[in-house]
Amino acid sequence: MKIEILNGHLVDxxxxxxxxxxxFIADGKVAAVGHRPPGFKAxxxxxxxxxxxxxxxVDIGMRLGEPGIDHTEQINCESKAAVSAGITTLCCFPxxxxxxxxxxxxxxxxxxxxQAGQAHIHVIAAxxxxxxxxxxxxxxxxxxxxxxxxxxxxxxxxxSRVARRALEYAASHDLTVYIHPEDHGLLxxxxxxxxxxxxxxxxxxxxxxxETAAIGFYLPLIEATGARVHFCRLSTRQGxxxxxxxxxxxxxxxxxxxxxxxxxxxxxLADFNPLFHTRPPLRTMRDRDGLREALSNGxxxxxxxxxxxxxxDAKLAPFPATLPGISxxxxxxxxxxxxxxxxxxELTDAIRLLTAGPAEILDIxxxxxxxxxxADISIIDPxxxxxxxxxxxxxxxxxxxxxGWHFKGRVxxxxxxxxxxxxxx
Amino acid sequence: MTHYxxxxxxxxxxxxxxxxxxxxxFLTVEGLSAQTLIEILDxxxxxxxxxxxxxxxxxxxxxxxxxxLFFEPSTRTLTTFELAARRLSxxxxxxxxxxxxxxxxxxxxxxxxNLEAMxxxxxxxxxxxSGAAQFIARHVAPHISVINAGDGNHAHxxxxxxxMFTIRRHKTDFSALRVAIVGDILHSRVARSQIHAxxxxxxxxxxxxxxxxxxxxxxxxxxxxxxxxxxxxxKDVDVIIMLRLQKERMSGAxxxxxxxxxxxxxxxxxxxxxxxxxxxxxxxxPANRGVEISSEVxxxxxxxxxxxxxxxxxVRMAAMTICLGSHSGDQA
Numbered sequence: 178m179k180i181e182i183l184n185g186h187l188v189d190x191x192x193x194x195x196x197x198x199x200x201f202i203a204d205g206k207v208a209a210v211g212h213r214p215p216g217f218k219a220x221x222x223x224x225x226x227x228x229x230x231x232x233x234x235v236d237i238g239m240r241l242g243e244p245g246i247d248h249t250e251q252i253n254c255e256s257k258a259a260v261s262a263g264i265t266t267l268c269c270f271p272x273x274x275x276x277x278x279x280x281x282x283x284x285x286x287x288x289x290x291x292q293a294g295q296a297h298i299h300v301i302a303a304x305x306x307x308x309x310x311x312x313x314x315x316x317x318x319x320x321x322x323x324x325x326x327x328x329x330x331x332x333x334x335x336x337s338r339v340a341r342r343a344l345e346y347a348a349s350h351d352l353t354v355y356i357h358p359e360d361h362g363l364l365x366x367x368x369x370x371x372x373x374x375x376x377x378x379x380x381x382x383x384x385x386x387x388e389t390a391a392i393g394f395y396l397p398l399i400e401a402t403g404a405r406v407h408f409c410r411l412s413t414r415q416g417x418x419x420x421x422x423x424x425x426x427x428x429x430x431x432x433x434x435x436x437x438x439x440x441x442x443x444x445x446l447a448d449f450n451p452l453f454h455t456r457p458p459l460r461t462m463r464d465r466d467g468l469r470e471a472l473s474n475g476x477x478x479x480x481x482x483x484x485x486x487x488x489x490d491a492k493l494a495p496f497p498a499t500l501p502g503i504s505x506x507x508x509x510x511x512x513x514x515x516x517x518x519x520x521x522x523e524l525t526d527a528i529r530l531l532t533a534g535p536a537e538i539l540d541i542x543x544x545x546x547x548x549x550x551x552a553d554i555s556i557i558d559p560x561x562x563x564x565x566x567x568x569x570x571x572x573x574x575x576x577x578x579x580x581g582w583h584f585k586g587r588v589x590x591x592x593x594x595x596x597x598x599x600x601x602x
Numbered sequence: 603m604t605h606y607x608x609x610x611x612x613x614x615x616x617x618x619x620x621x622x623x624x625x626x627x628f629l630t631v632e633g634l635s636a637q638t639l640i641e642i643l644d645x646x647x648x649x650x651x652x653x654x655x656x657x658x659x660x661x662x663x664x665x666x667x668x669x670x671l672f673f674e675p676s677t678r679t680l681t682t683f684e685l686a687a688r689r690l691s692x693x694x695x696x697x698x699x700x701x702x703x704x705x706x707x708x709x710x711x712x713x714x715x716n717l718e719a720m721x722x723x724x725x726x727x728x729x730x731x732s733g734a735a736q737f738i739a740r741h742v743a744p745h746i747s748v749i750n751a752g753d754g755n756h757a758h759x760x761x762x763x764x765x766m767f768t769i770r771r772h773k774t775d776f777s778a779l780r781v782a783i784v785g786d787i788l789h790s791r792v793a794r795s796q797i798h799a800x801x802x803x804x805x806x807x808x809x810x811x812x813x814x815x816x817x818x819x820x821x822x823x824x825x826x827x828x829x830x831x832x833x834x835x836x837k838d839v840d841v842i843i844m845l846r847l848q849k850e851r852m853s854g855a856x857x858x859x860x861x862x863x864x865x866x867x868x869x870x871x872x873x874x875x876x877x878x879x880x881x882x883x884x885x886x887x888p889a890n891r892g893v894e895i896s897s898e899v900x901x902x903x904x905x906x907x908x909x910x911x912x913x914x915x916x917v918r919m920a921a922m923t924i925c926l927g928s929h930s931g932d933q934a
Contacts, residue, residue: 376818377632379732379756379791384819448617449733494710495731497754 178220179203180595181213185225185556189232190529191536191545200230202552205595209548225556228589231528233265233296233553234510235544237433237535238409238481240273241286242573243491243500248273251573252286255486255506256295258571260599262507263555263588264482266536266543267296270355271303272330278303278314280322287323295598297553299539301355304329304343311335313343317350325539326407328355331456337394344404353405353540358391358416359457368497370458374443380497383458388416396423399430407538408432410483412457414467421476431538432476434468435483436512437503439521441465441578451492451499452578455483458501469521472530479535480527482509486574504574508565510557511584518585552595561587617739627739627748628921630757631798639766639802645920646767646913649689662928663692666723670696671713671738672751673729678887679751679761682911683726686918690928692723711741718743723926725749732756732791747925755791761886762795764917766803768910769841772882776800782809782835782877783826784867785845785894786816788856792886793845794824801825811835812867815856832867836876844869844885847894860893870896874904882906 182200187210189195194210201209201217208214241255242248259267269286271277277286283300290298302324306312310333319327327347334340347354364387369375371382392408396419399406411417411434420432437455442462445453453459471477485502492499513531517524536544543553562585567577591599618627618634625638649660668687672680680696687694699713717725724747727735732754739748752758773779781800787793787810800808801824810821811829822828829835836842851857869883883895883905891897900907 371819373820373823376820377794377824379754379794381755382819449736495729495734495737495753497731497733 178595179208179218180221180223180552180592181217181219182223182225182230182554182556185228185230187230187546188525188528189546190525191232191533192547195525200546200554202592202595205552207546207548207550207552210546223556223590227558227560229557229559229586231263231555231557232532232544232546233555233591233593234263234531235266235268235535235539235541236264236482236484236506236509237268237479237538238435239267239269239484239506240486240502241269242273243485243487246274251486252289252298253293253295254571254573255484256290256293256298258506259296260591260593261571261588261601263510263557263591264506265296265553265555265591265593266541267298268301268325268535268539269298270301270328270330272308272332276303276308277324278306278308278319280315280318283319283322283324296593297543299541300324301326301328303327304347304354305334305339308332310339313346316347316352320350320352325541326353326355328357328409331357331359333361340395341398341402344398344402344406348402348404353407353538355407355409356391356395357409358388358395358411360387360390360394363387363390368454368458368501369446370443370460372443372461374446378446378449380446385413385415385460385464388413388457389419392416392419396428399428403429405429410435410438410457410481411468411471411477412438412460412464414464417467417471417476421471421474424476431478433479433481433535433538434471434477435505436480436509437483437505437578439465439468439472439480439516440512445578446496449496450578451494451496452503452576454492454496454499454501455503456501469516472516472522473526477530478538480509480513480530481535482506484572484574486572487576489575492576502576503578504567504570504572504576506572507570508577508579508584510588511565511586512579514559514586515584552592554592555588556590557586558589559586561585561589563587617736624927625924627735628759628925629735629739629748629750631759631762631795631802632757634802636802636804639763639799642763642917642920642924643767643770645924646763646916649916649919650913659689659691661691662923663687663690663926666692666926667721668692668694668724668726668922669717669722670694670726670751671699671717671728672697673699673727673734674752676728676752679728682914683751683918686915686922689915690919690922692922714738714742718746722746724922726751728752730754749921749925752791755789755794757795758791759795760914760918760921761792762799763921764910764914765796765843765884765886766799767913767917768884768906769882771909771913772906773840776803776805779805779841780807780809780839781805781841781843782811782839783843783845784811784832784835784869786847786851787812787821787845788816788818789848789851790845796843797824797826809835809839813857816851832873833876836873839877840881842869842874842877842881842883844883844889844895846886846888847890864893868892868894868896869899871898871902874899884910887911
């Protein structure tokens with residue numbers, strides 16, 4: 178079907194476009210940007226005046242469901258939640274139930290994704306069998322089945338020997354390794370940032386060094402093995418500094434941050450509200466500001482949701498006994514737009530961090546709207562004000578700490594491969 | 603749009619207070635006014651004479667039902683709370699709840715619902731997780747008061763108040779006092795509550811003395827001076843509070859051995875001489891003799907450890923009656 182999207186404010190950082198223009202779509206792909214191609218007769222015209230038109234968002238970090246619980250039934254739901262928030266490509270990590278460590282698991286997700294017919298779902302598969310940290314997963318088979326990379330998520334590796342071998346093996350098969358920098362020994366059952374707030378609340382602390390020691394451990398191994406590594410969910414100013422320096426030295430590394438880490442801090446824990454229980458923990462104001470700076474100086478290449486939909490029970494307990502995690506798909510864009518509103522970053526940088534940035538890390542053709550690119554598109558009313566009510570989320574998870582926040586800018590339409598998959602009524 | 607404003611770090615004190623500012627739950631000392639603390643101390647004062655009478659009961663809480671919900675094993679604290687409730691003529695039930703059975707939050711709430719249905723008026727809660735008392739206070743029926751009998755490493759407000767009571771019995775003016783707390787501050791809910799209470803009562807100086815491994819991060823932000831050396835820290839103090847050292851701290855690589863700990867941080871009569879001559883020695887008990895304190899000091903004339911136990915009863919009676927709105931101010 179031929180579609181034209183007229184007079185929208187197109188922001189396509191990969192193609193350096195930031196202007197009011199038209200988009201023409203045919204066969205699920207971008208046929209032209211700007212002028213209507215000769216002979217193009219649209220079956221459907223979308224008037225995007227006063228709206229932002231951006232490449233569909235690529236979320237480089239999310240989980241489909243709670244660990245230990247079969248999530249496959251949830252794919253439809255989470256995928257719908259994603260497109261309602263302008264996300265057209267999801268990258269799912271393996272620490273869900275069942276753990277994604279075999280080609281069969283990847284197949285199963287891909288099958289469900291096709292049935293759902295909503296967002297594209299890519300998979301980062303397990304680095305070690307059952308994420309147990311001892312034996313390597315069958316990375317080559319997993320890659321053949323379609324995974325975009327491998328990760329042991331927050332699960333520790335048994336030894337530095339396993340870490341080295343895993344990086345070497347992944348590098349041999351040209352697989353990016355996604356590392357969640359957390360030193361397990363320093364984590365030590367902690368559940369909150371080790372600092373003044375955790376001290377007052379008597380919560381077991383996770384020191385900044387849990388992140389920096391892990392990064393410091395991996396950098397020489399990356400250098401020695403030549404592995405391509407993406408560091409996930411940075412949370413400390415110090416950690417970002419190390420990444421920045423290593424990138425400057427030419428190491429093949431990238432890094433992301435989740436959106437909530439750019440707004441919330443340890444102070445939010447002050448009344449033991451389990452909705453603020455996250456991993457990595459919410460850090461200090463200084464860390465938050467350091468992460469914000471890293472968005473504009475190029476040290477971070479992506480903002481992700483770090484979505485984890487949890488059942489109400491998972492948060493209905495005293496703080497240390499609750500599961501960490503936030504249902505975050507439906508606030509990812511809103512929070513990122515707020516960074517623009519607060520003048521932390523420019524609009525084009527914000528969109529890049531949600532689209533071309535993560536697509537480049539994942540090495541997929543997405544996050545841009547040049548001629549012949551797949552027509553994954555989000556249309557946003559930048560003036561729409563709305564109040565966040567997690568109970569209205571499409572996601573199964575209502576575990577958001579952003580209830581009651583007022584946001585500006587909301588998705589009105591989402592297209593995946595030229596097909597309208599979401600319209601806000 | 604509303605801009606994001608970081609909320610202040612203090613606990614929402616309102617949660618413990620009624621709209622009129624009366625204490626409804628006693629979850630933490632932090633955030634309470636000096637006036638509230640003094641009200642508790644004064645009420646406790648009025649109960650101390652009762653413990654000395656031959657008739658040891660008053661009818662203040664007749665007809666009230668109090669549940670001791672202990673999710674962590676305890677005999678001493680449980681006993682004093684039970685005794686306090688009985689002396690106030692309340693009906694009291696002790697529930698030792700196996701934490702593994704309530705590992706899921708839902709069943710913890712189920713437990714609460716069941717007890718609420720038994721017309722209870724007060725829950726006294728001890729739980730291994732910091733924030734558990736707040737969690738329960740937030741989810742109980744509105745007519746129920748909650749007293750925190752210790753949650754994780756967070757707070758143990760009645761213990762801190764009995765310590766304040768003890769200090770007040772021996773010393774007149776908090777603002778003229780130097781108080782040193784010695785030992786495992788990191789894992790101590792008692793220490794945290796003591797520090798808050800001492801600062802609210804405007805204590806001249808509060809010191810903590812421990813190796814770094816037993817101090818929580820940025821502890822000085824609680825309003826204390828930090829010492830790693832016992833000798834320096836004890837100099838000219840009026841009150842010494844020794845904390846109990848758990849044996850498992852050795853296996854957690856926090857300390858090398860009990861011997862070395864005693865050599866560096868144990869209180870013996872030689873070291874006691876560094877403090878003011880009239881300094882008192884306190885300990886929340888049970889003391890590990892030869893680990894944190896010598897028998898000579900624990901049983902010595904400067905020790906007020908046994909008095910603390912006795913005052914614990916009066917302070918808990920005070921907290922219960924105040925939270926249940928039954929204290930008129932003069933019970934003696």
